[in-house]
Amino acid sequence: MDAKDMEYLTIALPKGKLFKLSSNLLAKIGYEAEGLTEKSRKLVITNEEKKIRFIITKTADVPTYVEYGAADIGVIGKDVLMESGKDVYELLDLGFGRCHLMMAVPKSERREKLTDYTHTRVATKFPHIAEMFFTRQGMQMEYIKLNGSIELGPIVGLSESIVDIVETGTTLKENNLEEIAYIMDATARLIANRVSFKMKFDRISAMVKDLRAILESEAETCES
Ligand code: PRP
Numbered sequence: 528m529d530a531k532d533m534e535y536l537t538i539a540l541p542k543g544k545l546f547k548l549s550s551n552l553l554a555k556i557g558y559e560a561e562g563l564t565e566k567s568r569k570l571v572i573t574n575e576e577k578k579i580r581f582i583i584t585k586t587a588d589v590p591t592y593v594e595y596g597a598a599d600i601g602v603i604g605k606d607v608l609m610e611s612g613k614d615v616y617e618l619l620d621l622g623f624g625r626c627h628l629m630m631a632v633p634k635s636e637r638r639e640k641l642t643d644y645t646h647t648r649v650a651t652k653f654p655h656i657a658e659m660f661f662t663r664q665g666m667q668m669e670y671i672k673l674n675g676s677i678e679l680g681p682i683v684g685l686s687e688s689i690v691d692i693v694e695t696g697t698t699l700k701e702n703n704l705e706e707i708a709y710i711m712d713a714t715a716r717l718i719a720n721r722v723s724f725k726m727k728f729d730r731i732s733a734m735v736k737d738l739r740a741i742l743e744s745e746a747e748t749c750e751s
Contacts, residue, residue, distance in 0.1 A: 528596070528726055533726065533727070534578055535573075535579065535580045536578065536599050536600065536727060536731070536734075537580040537597070537598045537600070538553070538579065538582070538598060538600045538602075539583075539589045539592045539597075539598035539602070540581055540583050540589075540602055541584060541585070541602060542584070542586060543565075544624060545586070545603070545623075546583070547565065548621075549602040549715065550563055552621065553738075556738055557577065557737075558574075558577070559574065560574035560579060561574070565583065567583065570582060582597075586603070586604075586607060587610075589602070589603040589718075590607065590608055590611040590613035590615060590718065591613060593613070593615045593718050593719065594613040594614055595720075599719060599720050599724075600734070601615075601718045602621065602715055603715065603716060603718060604626070604714070604715055605620075605712075605713040605714055605715075606628055606692055606713040608716060609655075609711075609713075610652075610653045610655050612655060614721065615719060615720060616718060616724050617716050617717075618717045618718065619717040619735055619739065620714055621714065621738070621742065623715050624715040625714050626693060626694040626712075626714075627692065627693055627709060627711065627713065628656060628690065628691070628692055629691070629692075629708060629709050629710055630644075630657075630688055630689070631678075631691070631704040631706045631707065632644070632681060632705060632707055633682070633704055633705075634704065634705045635703065636687075637705060637707065641664060641666070641708055642665075644666070644668070644687060645666045645667060646668065646669070647668065647687035648668070648670075648686040648688075649669070649671065649687070649688045649689065650679075650680030650681070650685055650688075650689050651671070651673065651689060652672070657690040658670060660708075660710045677690075678702045678704060679702075689704070690710065692713065
């Protein structure tokens, strides 16, 4: 890590659903930069005064930037983090972006038991998590990796089922799919590169402390 890298804290933010929630939360502890919006075509946005660099990346790429140290810190959903298998520190559960991973099938073609789907095709963005789940059930499956609109898989006969995230349940409902197995919960996490965490320990731990304080005060406000 050269002197310039040491001077700045680089934070990777994912495009998409988590962007606004992440940047709003970081702004509350003073981590902000002019022009930091999801639509920005500028890939690196710097706050010179506070020595913070933001990079905006494809959601699935955040763990990669952090693992290689191209970003010191990142915000990413637990689902994507787990699927990536990247070796990073998970510092804090940020609580937002709550969803769960599950297996769903067309309502009209529901089979009696989960194991009745053994050796069928499952469409998913999360083949590793899906495989871990099905292996635990003693089931061998054929995994078809898709990058979006997963629900389309069983509708057009690409697969018998899907493994995907559910937030509100609207997409399942609108496509006549039914959840038949729960896999795991997921929320957004703050992650750090292992070397950065040691080299920039004071700065990163102060950031975590401030974020934790904000999250706790918001949780109290919700309860009262
Ligand atoms: C995700 C997920 C589901 C949907 C679930 O897709 O893959 O399709 O959200 O949300 P709901 O339960 O609130 O309907 P996303 O919007 O990220 O787009 P994608 O199809 O490109 O993955």
